[in-house]
Amino acid sequence: MKLSNMKHLAVSLAMLGTCLAVQAQTADLSKLGSTLTPIGAEKAGNAAGTIPAWNGGLSKPPAGFDPAKGYLDPFAADKPVLTITAANMEQHKDKLAPGQMEMMKRYPTYKINVYPTQRTAAYRADVYKFAKEEAAGIKLAEGGNGILNLKKSNVPFPVPADGIQVIWNHLMRDLGGSITRHSADFPVQTNGSFTVGKRTETISYASFMAEPEPNRIFYYLNQTTAPANAAGEVALVHEPLNQVQEPRLAWQYNPGQRRVIRAPELAYDSPGIGADGLRTNDDFNGFNGAPDRYNWKLLGKREMYVAYNNYKLTSKALKYSDIIKPNHVNPDHLRYELHRVWVVEATLKPGARHIYSKRVFFIDEDSWSVLHADQYDARGGLWRVREVYGVQLYDAPAFGPAGEVIYDLQARRYLVNALTNEEKPVEFGKKYTNADFSTAALRRMGR
Incomplete structure (x- = not known):
């Protein structure tokens, strides 16, 4: 065969492969709402019967729910079906993450109480509607560092083809249109002592706003209210949709200087606010921000024990001292279940800078939330273990954290974020304008 003909054949085969991939993607999208949930999870349970079918999730509060009194636990009567410790973890290692097993090896009091699986994840009707309407036309920007052709969808890739698409689903997932959360953070020392930090956060998704600026995922305000030496600090973030076109925009109000300054450092691996050096900015919420410093590989889907339906952890009857213990969070207040998760491996690109050389994320198929x-570190050693204590926020409805923790295995300390037990109720669905997330608003909040 002549060289020119071979080249034509190679091009034709490549085009055929692309066409077949597009056809397969289109066929899979047609399953949304039938064999797949409206945002892409498998509706059916597993063959063993240990994961049930998804039947719509938990989208309405149970009778008697009062936000001021905290979340009612629909599964309060459930008992653990299994407790995993260092003594029996080898029998269950196929459903555990390396970080979970390392925690058991290091701390004999660390355990995983496994409860019956309840597939509660559910979202607003608009989330389902736009996921199906827009998925076929949405594309990745150059290098995967942004999304093109998206208008309203919170799930751009309900049938993901690679790791970067899974991560974008996590980054875009809805939290009730908008959310205001009053929460507490705790850098915990090796002896279990801690100093409470408090914050009020507001997030408004551009898709939920009447006239958002172009190229926006969401707007974010963070006001620190404790401890006293940090109170009054405010951070503002405009998160772009296409981060090739426009990087994250961030500002801070410093009460000492009484001025608003640009804060490009509020990204990547710079130290997180109030974290005592225990997390990076892009650690928060499992992972956030631009994905451009990593190569993302989809390792597939697996069944795993993850923190799920953690209503007990949200109880207003619990004090923070009941939750925070030496070495780790009190496991008696946590609930784990068997769920299917997407596994995505991120490896640092050659020449890129970040304190983490590799990150492996376990992402819930029903909610697109990073749960573990x-x-x-740079030598390839396991350094930090991240757990997100997932819970279905049925008054939104949305799936979010009842709390988050990051264990630093080298420092033997840990950080807890987003606890709300002693705080005012979370608020969902308030309508905001661009002016609410302006630098002028930032100055007003600082004063």
């Missing part, structure tokens, strides 16, 4: 992450 193992993070490795």
